[in-house]
Amino acid sequence: xxxxxxxxxxxxxxxxxxxxxxxxxxxxxxxxxxxxxxxxxxxxxxxxxxxxxxxxxxxxxxxxxxxxxxxxxxxxxxxxxxxxxxxxxxxxxxxxxxxxxxxxxxxxxxxxxxxxxxxxxxxxxxxxxxxxxxxxxxxxxxxxxxxxxxxxxxxxxxxxxxxxxxxxxxxxxxxxxxxxxxxxxxxxxxxxxxxxxxxxxxxxxxxxxxxxxxxxxxxxxxxxxxxxxxxxxxxxxxxxxxxxxxxxxxxxxxxxxxxxxxxxxxxxxxxxxxxxxxxxxxxxxxxxxxx
Numbered sequence: 318x319x320x321x322x323x324x325x326x327x328x329x330x331x332x333x334x335x336x337x338x339x340x341x342x343x344x345x346x347x348x349x350x351x352x353x354x355x356x357x358x359x360x361x362x363x364x365x366x367x368x369x370x371x372x373x374x375x376x377x378x379x380x381x382x383x384x385x386x387x388x389x390x391x392x393x394x395x396x397x398x399x400x401x402x403x404x405x406x407x408x409x410x411x412x413x414x415x416x417x418x419x420x421x422x423x424x425x426x427x428x429x430x431x432x433x434x435x436x437x438x439x440x441x442x443x444x445x446x447x448x449x450x451x452x453x454x455x456x457x458x459x460x461x462x463x464x465x466x467x468x469x470x471x472x473x474x475x476x477x478x479x480x481x482x483x484x485x486x487x488x489x490x491x492x493x494x495x496x497x498x499x500x501x502x503x504x505x506x507x508x509x510x511x512x513x514x515x516x517x518x519x520x521x522x523x524x525x526x527x528x529x530x531x532x533x534x535x536x537x538x539x540x541x542x543x544x545x546x547x548x549x550x551x552x553x554x555x556x557x558x559x560x561x562x563x564x565x566x567x568x569x570x571x572x573x574x575x576x577x578x579x580x581x582x583x584x585x586x587x588x589x590x591x592x593x594x595x596x597x598x599x600x601x602x603x604x605x606x607x608x
Contacts, residue, residue: 323368331404334389352380438533452537454577491574527555533562539568545574
């Protein structure tokens with residue numbers, strides 16, 4: 318069944334930016350609602366294929382372009398404080414909960430979006446929005462830079478916040494060459510270099526997550542490719558081992574690159590996601606082939 322067009326709207330942040338958001342709804346009453354946070358450099362439009370799969374399976378998908386990305390306002394790929402991402406997510410969750418006050422609600426984040434979601438779950442009282450569970454897709458959680466490098470990163474981020482540093486290796490996104498080709502032709506995908514302050518804030522956020530991991534108690538599905546060169550899978554392993562959640566699942570997809578849901582064998586990942594959602598909504602899981 319073709320994906321129905323998303324409903325789109327802009328919402329305001331606490332500091333006055335307008336962020337672009339979109340929602341895809343299934344044809345029938347949703348089994349649950351998924352709030353999705355995209356990763357570094359990308360935007361919510363890249364999740365249309367996943368939204369098609371999820372709505373076909375009966376789930377609503379709510380997502381937005383983070384500040385500085387896609388159609389949202391803000392300096393491109395720059396953030397002066399990672400906490401602004403958490404503020405934006407909290408505001409978006411409030412809007413979603415206003416529309417669906419009682420439905421099962423899940424949080425999902427990919428890559429840097431996984432960093433946002435994990436830190437939000439640790440530091441922002443997600444029980445206020447009655448979050449049913451968290452899904453982390455290839456999250457950026459490996460804060461294993463040497464202490465000296467961490468200090469240098471923080472110093473440069475303060476002194477030269479917009480300094481361009483490393484460039485994202487687009488060939489590391491997926492083993493499917495069509496994925497890289499699509500990104501290179503996507504005008505909304507940020508292809509500039511990582512800004513120093515943004516990089517320093519990401520490193521700091523990863524450190525906060527690993528330090529706070531024992532306080533994480535929500536149900537968790539965490540999946541990562543073992544050949545991911547953009548966010549190291551050992552960060553996911555360490556986080557998973559240290560969290561307090563009794564309801565937790567870690568799936569490592571052998572040989573998969575960073576975007577597991579855009580890999581040639583993506584149906585394995587999709588099946589894992591649908592099965593977990595079904596278990597946590599009390600509904601029967603459709604097979605990935607059915608979607």
